[in-house]
Amino acid sequence: xxxxxxxxxxxxxxxxxxxxxxxxxxxxxxxxxxxxxxxxxxxxxxxxxxxxxxxxxxxxxxxxxxxxxxxxxxxxxxxxxxxxxxxxxxxxxxxxxxxxxxxxxxxxxxxx
Amino acid sequence: xxxxxxxxxxxxxxxxxxxxxxxxxxxxxxxxxxxxxxxxxxxxxxxxxxxxxxxxxxxxxxxxxxxxxxxxxxxxxxxxxxxxxxxxxxxxxxxxxxxxxxxxxxxxxxxxxxxxxxxxxxxxxxxxxxxxxxxxxxxxxxxxxxxxxxxxxxxxxxxxxxxxxxxxxxxxxxxxxxxxxxxxxxxxxxxxxx
Numbered sequence: 001x002x003x004x005x006x007x008x009x010x011x012x013x014x015x016x017x018x019x020x021x022x023x024x025x026x027x028x029x030x031x032x033x034x035x036x037x038x039x040x041x042x043x044x045x046x047x048x049x050x051x052x053x054x055x056x057x058x059x060x061x062x063x064x065x066x067x068x069x070x071x072x073x074x075x076x077x078x079x080x081x082x083x084x085x086x087x088x089x090x091x092x093x094x095x096x097x098x099x100x101x102x103x104x105x106x107x108x109x110x111x112x
Numbered sequence: 113x114x115x116x117x118x119x120x121x122x123x124x125x126x127x128x129x130x131x132x133x134x135x136x137x138x139x140x141x142x143x144x145x146x147x148x149x150x151x152x153x154x155x156x157x158x159x160x161x162x163x164x165x166x167x168x169x170x171x172x173x174x175x176x177x178x179x180x181x182x183x184x185x186x187x188x189x190x191x192x193x194x195x196x197x198x199x200x201x202x203x204x205x206x207x208x209x210x211x212x213x214x215x216x217x218x219x220x221x222x223x224x225x226x227x228x229x230x231x232x233x234x235x236x237x238x239x240x241x242x243x244x245x246x247x248x249x250x251x252x253x254x255x256x257x258x259x260x261x262x263x264x265x266x267x268x269x270x271x272x273x274x275x276x277x278x279x280x281x282x283x284x285x286x287x288x289x290x291x292x293x294x295x296x297x298x299x300x301x302x303x304x305x306x
Contacts, residue, residue: 046149047176049145
Protein backbone atom coordinates (compact mmCIF):
# COMPACT_ATOMS: atom_id res chain seq x y z
CA UNK A 1 0.00 0.00 0.00
CA UNK A 2 1.18 3.48 -0.86
CA UNK A 3 1.68 6.21 1.73
CA UNK A 4 -1.25 8.62 2.07
CA UNK A 5 0.82 11.61 0.90
CA UNK A 6 2.00 9.80 -2.22
CA UNK A 7 -1.55 8.71 -3.06
CA UNK A 8 -2.70 12.33 -2.75
CA UNK A 9 0.17 13.67 -4.88
CA UNK A 10 -0.37 11.11 -7.62
CA UNK A 11 -4.14 11.52 -7.96
CA UNK A 12 -4.07 14.30 -10.56
CA UNK A 13 -1.48 12.68 -12.88
CA UNK A 14 -3.27 9.33 -12.56
CA UNK A 15 -6.65 10.81 -13.47
CA UNK A 16 -5.14 12.77 -16.36
CA UNK A 17 -3.34 9.68 -17.63
CA UNK A 18 -6.43 7.46 -17.49
CA UNK A 19 -8.44 10.13 -19.32
CA UNK A 20 -5.94 10.20 -22.21
CA UNK A 21 -7.39 6.79 -23.09
CA UNK A 22 -10.85 8.33 -23.48
CA UNK A 23 -13.68 9.74 -21.40
CA UNK A 24 -14.59 8.06 -18.13
CA UNK A 25 -16.63 8.47 -14.94
CA UNK A 26 -15.67 8.45 -11.27
CA UNK A 27 -16.31 4.82 -10.47
CA UNK A 28 -14.57 3.58 -13.62
CA UNK A 29 -11.54 5.80 -12.95
CA UNK A 30 -11.16 4.27 -9.49
CA UNK A 31 -11.54 0.72 -10.81
CA UNK A 32 -9.01 1.34 -13.56
CA UNK A 33 -6.40 2.69 -11.14
CA UNK A 34 -7.04 -0.15 -8.71
CA UNK A 35 -6.55 -2.74 -11.45
CA UNK A 36 -3.46 -1.12 -12.93
CA UNK A 37 -1.80 -0.72 -9.55
CA UNK A 38 -2.63 -4.26 -8.53
CA UNK A 39 -4.61 -2.88 -5.59
CA UNK A 40 -1.67 -0.93 -4.19
CA UNK A 41 -3.27 2.45 -4.87
CA UNK A 42 -6.44 2.61 -2.80
CA UNK A 43 -8.41 5.85 -2.85
CA UNK A 44 -11.08 6.75 -0.34
CA UNK A 45 -13.52 6.72 -3.22
CA UNK A 46 -15.54 9.79 -2.25
CA UNK A 47 -12.37 11.86 -2.05
CA UNK A 48 -11.86 11.59 -5.81
CA UNK A 49 -14.88 13.78 -6.60
CA UNK A 50 -13.64 17.01 -4.98
CA UNK A 51 -10.36 16.49 -6.86
CA UNK A 52 -12.26 16.01 -10.13
CA UNK A 53 -14.25 19.19 -9.49
CA UNK A 54 -11.10 21.12 -8.70
CA UNK A 55 -9.50 19.83 -11.93
CA UNK A 56 -12.59 20.93 -13.81
CA UNK A 57 -12.47 24.40 -12.26
CA UNK A 58 -8.83 24.64 -13.30
CA UNK A 59 -9.84 23.79 -16.87
CA UNK A 60 -7.87 20.52 -16.98
CA UNK A 61 -10.94 18.39 -17.64
CA UNK A 62 -14.58 18.94 -18.57
CA UNK A 63 -17.67 17.01 -17.58
CA UNK A 64 -21.09 16.16 -18.91
CA UNK A 65 -24.12 14.40 -17.40
CA UNK A 66 -25.30 11.75 -19.83
CA UNK A 67 -27.51 8.71 -19.82
CA UNK A 68 -25.41 5.57 -19.47
CA UNK A 69 -26.09 2.10 -20.88
CA UNK A 70 -27.73 1.25 -17.53
CA UNK A 71 -30.42 3.86 -18.20
CA UNK A 72 -29.20 5.97 -15.27
CA UNK A 73 -27.44 9.31 -15.61
CA UNK A 74 -23.69 9.45 -15.14
CA UNK A 75 -21.21 12.29 -15.10
CA UNK A 76 -18.53 11.66 -17.72
CA UNK A 77 -15.17 13.41 -17.62
CA UNK A 78 -12.99 14.29 -20.59
CA UNK A 79 -9.48 15.64 -20.93
CA UNK A 80 -9.06 19.29 -22.05
CA UNK A 81 -6.15 20.92 -23.85
CA UNK A 82 -4.96 22.42 -20.54
CA UNK A 83 -5.07 18.93 -19.03
CA UNK A 84 -2.77 17.55 -21.71
CA UNK A 85 -0.31 20.34 -20.97
CA UNK A 86 -0.53 19.67 -17.22
CA UNK A 87 0.01 15.97 -17.82
CA UNK A 88 3.12 16.72 -19.88
CA UNK A 89 4.55 18.74 -16.96
CA UNK A 90 3.56 16.10 -14.40
CA UNK A 91 5.17 13.40 -16.52
CA UNK A 92 8.48 15.25 -16.62
CA UNK A 93 8.46 15.76 -12.86
CA UNK A 94 7.57 12.17 -12.00
CA UNK A 95 10.09 10.83 -14.51
CA UNK A 96 12.88 12.94 -13.05
CA UNK A 97 12.13 11.56 -9.55
CA UNK A 98 11.94 8.05 -10.99
CA UNK A 99 15.22 8.38 -12.91
CA UNK A 100 17.07 9.81 -9.92
CA UNK A 101 15.90 7.06 -7.61
CA UNK A 102 16.67 4.37 -10.18
CA UNK A 103 20.20 5.73 -10.66
CA UNK A 104 20.75 5.88 -6.90
CA UNK A 105 19.51 2.36 -6.34
CA UNK A 106 21.69 1.05 -9.17
CA UNK A 107 24.79 2.84 -7.88
CA UNK A 108 24.17 2.01 -4.25
CA UNK A 109 22.26 -1.29 -4.26
CA UNK A 110 22.50 -1.45 -0.47
CA UNK A 111 20.05 1.46 -0.23
CA UNK A 112 17.26 -0.69 -1.71
CA UNK B 113 -31.59 -18.80 4.90
CA UNK B 114 -33.54 -15.89 3.45
CA UNK B 115 -33.07 -12.46 4.94
CA UNK B 116 -36.40 -11.77 6.63
CA UNK B 117 -35.91 -8.03 7.18
CA UNK B 118 -36.45 -6.73 3.67
CA UNK B 119 -33.59 -4.52 2.56
CA UNK B 120 -34.57 -1.82 0.13
CA UNK B 121 -31.60 -0.37 -1.69
CA UNK B 122 -33.44 2.78 -2.76
CA UNK B 123 -34.56 3.59 0.79
CA UNK B 124 -31.11 2.87 2.23
CA UNK B 125 -29.52 5.08 -0.44
CA UNK B 126 -32.00 7.88 0.19
CA UNK B 127 -31.29 7.82 3.94
CA UNK B 128 -27.54 7.73 3.35
CA UNK B 129 -27.76 10.69 0.94
CA UNK B 130 -29.96 12.62 3.38
CA UNK B 131 -27.32 12.19 6.08
CA UNK B 132 -24.58 13.40 3.72
CA UNK B 133 -26.79 16.23 2.48
CA UNK B 134 -27.02 17.67 5.99
CA UNK B 135 -23.54 19.04 5.45
CA UNK B 136 -23.74 22.50 3.86
CA UNK B 137 -20.42 21.83 2.12
CA UNK B 138 -21.83 19.02 -0.01
CA UNK B 139 -24.00 20.28 -2.87
CA UNK B 140 -26.97 18.53 -4.50
CA UNK B 141 -24.91 17.81 -7.63
CA UNK B 142 -22.20 16.19 -5.48
CA UNK B 143 -24.85 13.95 -3.90
CA UNK B 144 -26.16 13.00 -7.32
CA UNK B 145 -22.69 11.96 -8.43
CA UNK B 146 -22.04 10.03 -5.19
CA UNK B 147 -25.37 8.22 -5.63
CA UNK B 148 -24.39 7.25 -9.17
CA UNK B 149 -21.06 6.01 -7.80
CA UNK B 150 -22.66 3.88 -5.06
CA UNK B 151 -25.13 2.37 -7.53
CA UNK B 152 -22.28 1.42 -9.90
CA UNK B 153 -20.36 -0.02 -6.97
CA UNK B 154 -23.36 -2.03 -5.71
CA UNK B 155 -24.00 -3.53 -9.16
CA UNK B 156 -20.34 -4.56 -9.42
CA UNK B 157 -20.31 -6.12 -5.91
CA UNK B 158 -23.53 -7.99 -6.56
CA UNK B 159 -21.97 -9.68 -9.59
CA UNK B 160 -19.43 -11.09 -7.14
CA UNK B 161 -22.22 -12.82 -5.26
CA UNK B 162 -22.87 -10.32 -2.44
CA UNK B 163 -26.41 -9.45 -1.38
CA UNK B 164 -27.68 -5.95 -2.07
CA UNK B 165 -27.40 -5.08 1.64
CA UNK B 166 -23.80 -6.29 1.85
CA UNK B 167 -22.97 -4.52 -1.41
CA UNK B 168 -24.52 -1.30 -0.14
CA UNK B 169 -22.59 -1.44 3.14
CA UNK B 170 -19.27 -2.04 1.40
CA UNK B 171 -19.94 0.56 -1.30
CA UNK B 172 -20.83 3.32 1.16
CA UNK B 173 -17.92 2.39 3.41
CA UNK B 174 -15.54 2.74 0.46
CA UNK B 175 -16.95 6.18 -0.40
CA UNK B 176 -15.99 7.40 3.06
CA UNK B 177 -17.75 9.03 5.98
CA UNK B 178 -19.32 12.48 5.88
CA UNK B 179 -16.67 13.68 8.34
CA UNK B 180 -13.94 12.65 5.89
CA UNK B 181 -15.63 14.00 2.76
CA UNK B 182 -16.89 17.29 4.15
CA UNK B 183 -13.54 19.12 4.40
CA UNK B 184 -12.54 17.92 0.91
CA UNK B 185 -15.76 19.18 -0.67
CA UNK B 186 -15.49 22.42 1.33
CA UNK B 187 -12.24 23.17 -0.52
CA UNK B 188 -13.97 23.17 -3.90
CA UNK B 189 -17.50 24.30 -2.98
CA UNK B 190 -16.82 27.79 -1.74
CA UNK B 191 -19.88 29.55 -0.50
CA UNK B 192 -20.87 32.78 -2.29
CA UNK B 193 -20.11 34.56 0.97
CA UNK B 194 -16.44 34.64 0.05
CA UNK B 195 -17.31 36.81 -2.95
CA UNK B 196 -19.72 39.01 -0.98
CA UNK B 197 -17.09 39.63 1.70
CA UNK B 198 -14.54 40.52 -0.99
CA UNK B 199 -17.04 43.09 -2.31
CA UNK B 200 -17.74 44.56 1.14
CA UNK B 201 -14.02 44.91 1.87
CA UNK B 202 -13.54 46.63 -1.50
CA UNK B 203 -16.34 49.14 -0.78
CA UNK B 204 -15.04 49.87 2.73
CA UNK B 205 -11.47 50.24 1.46
CA UNK B 206 -12.51 52.59 -1.37
CA UNK B 207 -14.57 54.81 0.95
CA UNK B 208 -11.67 55.01 3.43
CA UNK B 209 -9.21 55.98 0.68
CA UNK B 210 -11.62 58.63 -0.62
CA UNK B 211 -12.06 59.96 2.93
CA UNK B 212 -8.27 60.18 3.41
CA UNK B 213 -7.99 62.01 0.07
CA UNK B 214 -10.60 64.47 1.39
CA UNK B 215 -8.67 64.99 4.62
CA UNK B 216 -5.60 65.89 2.55
CA UNK B 217 -7.41 69.03 1.37
CA UNK B 218 -7.91 70.10 4.95
CA UNK B 219 -4.72 72.20 5.22
CA UNK B 220 -5.71 74.25 2.16
CA UNK B 221 -9.26 74.66 3.46
CA UNK B 222 -7.94 76.14 6.66
CA UNK B 223 -6.72 79.16 4.70
CA UNK B 224 -3.24 78.29 5.81
CA UNK B 225 -1.70 79.67 2.66
CA UNK B 226 -3.80 82.86 2.69
CA UNK B 227 -1.59 84.08 5.45
CA UNK B 228 1.31 83.86 3.03
CA UNK B 229 2.87 80.90 4.75
CA UNK B 230 3.88 77.88 2.73
CA UNK B 231 2.74 74.43 3.77
CA UNK B 232 5.42 72.17 5.30
CA UNK B 233 7.42 70.30 2.67
CA UNK B 234 6.10 66.86 3.70
CA UNK B 235 2.50 68.10 3.60
CA UNK B 236 3.09 69.58 0.14
CA UNK B 237 4.56 66.29 -1.01
CA UNK B 238 1.67 64.17 0.31
CA UNK B 239 -0.97 66.61 -0.99
CA UNK B 240 0.81 66.42 -4.36
CA UNK B 241 0.55 62.65 -4.28
CA UNK B 242 -3.14 62.86 -3.34
CA UNK B 243 -4.44 61.68 -6.71
CA UNK B 244 -2.44 58.46 -6.34
CA UNK B 245 -4.76 57.54 -3.44
CA UNK B 246 -7.13 56.25 -6.13
CA UNK B 247 -4.58 53.65 -7.19
CA UNK B 248 -4.94 51.14 -4.28
CA UNK B 249 -8.77 50.91 -4.59
CA UNK B 250 -8.35 50.50 -8.34
CA UNK B 251 -5.88 47.63 -7.88
CA UNK B 252 -8.17 46.10 -5.23
CA UNK B 253 -11.09 46.29 -7.70
CA UNK B 254 -9.02 44.53 -10.37
CA UNK B 255 -8.10 41.79 -7.87
CA UNK B 256 -11.77 41.40 -6.85
CA UNK B 257 -12.79 41.12 -10.51
CA UNK B 258 -10.18 38.37 -10.89
CA UNK B 259 -11.54 36.53 -7.82
CA UNK B 260 -15.15 36.85 -9.03
CA UNK B 261 -14.35 35.63 -12.54
CA UNK B 262 -12.28 32.66 -11.38
CA UNK B 263 -14.47 29.67 -10.62
CA UNK B 264 -11.95 27.92 -8.44
CA UNK B 265 -11.30 29.88 -5.27
CA UNK B 266 -8.41 27.97 -3.83
CA UNK B 267 -6.03 30.39 -2.15
CA UNK B 268 -8.37 33.34 -2.67
CA UNK B 269 -9.69 33.55 0.83
CA UNK B 270 -11.01 36.96 1.90
CA UNK B 271 -8.70 37.03 4.94
CA UNK B 272 -5.61 37.66 2.80
CA UNK B 273 -7.40 40.42 0.90
CA UNK B 274 -8.61 41.96 4.17
CA UNK B 275 -5.11 41.93 5.70
CA UNK B 276 -3.52 43.51 2.62
CA UNK B 277 -6.10 46.29 2.25
CA UNK B 278 -5.95 47.10 5.96
CA UNK B 279 -2.14 47.28 5.89
CA UNK B 280 -2.31 49.71 2.95
CA UNK B 281 -5.02 51.70 4.73
CA UNK B 282 -2.93 52.02 7.91
CA UNK B 283 0.05 53.19 5.84
CA UNK B 284 -2.04 55.81 3.97
CA UNK B 285 -3.68 56.96 7.23
CA UNK B 286 -0.26 57.44 8.79
CA UNK B 287 0.94 59.51 5.83
CA UNK B 288 -2.20 61.63 5.89
CA UNK B 289 -2.12 62.17 9.64
CA UNK B 290 1.50 63.35 9.60
CA UNK B 291 0.82 65.59 6.59
CA UNK B 292 -2.23 67.20 8.20
CA UNK B 293 -0.89 67.34 11.76
CA UNK B 294 1.51 70.28 11.30
CA UNK B 295 -0.92 72.65 9.55
CA UNK B 296 -3.67 71.79 12.04
CA UNK B 297 -1.44 72.67 15.01
CA UNK B 298 -0.43 75.91 13.35
CA UNK B 299 -4.10 76.71 12.63
CA UNK B 300 -5.02 76.11 16.27
CA UNK B 301 -2.22 78.37 17.38
CA UNK B 302 -3.51 81.11 15.08
CA UNK B 303 -7.00 80.74 16.49
CA UNK B 304 -5.68 80.98 20.04
CA UNK B 305 -3.54 84.01 19.14
CA UNK B 306 -6.58 85.80 17.65
